[in-house]
Amino acid sequence: MHLGGEEGERVEVYAGDIIVIPAGVGHKNLKSENLRIVGAYPNGRDYDIKKGKEDERPQAEVNIATVPIPERDPIQGKSGGVPQLWRDLRPLLIHKAQKNTLRKEGIL
Secondary structure: OOOOOOOEEOOOOOOOOOOOOOOOOOEEEEEEOOOOOOOOOOOOOOOOOOOHHHHHHHHHHHHHHHOOOOEEEOOEOOOOOOHOOOHHHHHHHHHHHHHHHHOOOOOO
């Protein structure tokens, strides 16, 4: 499996592995017939594919920063896991999106 877009890295996965891929992380199957990727887009959301083009970046960062925090972790349920990590990282994502927007508008 390849994570992180074209400049990302190859990751070996094995039977029973579970990978939770955060919003904004590119991923693809590198021709394995045994790998299944299941996407979950809660609350009527849909995937938002970007190809890494420079002009996509500002809106992609806003989209990533505003994805709702999931109510449950797919493994741990209601406690800890993905929702807690997401809450911890959200301020950084929002700050980055705002900073890049200000830069694009020539304010920074």
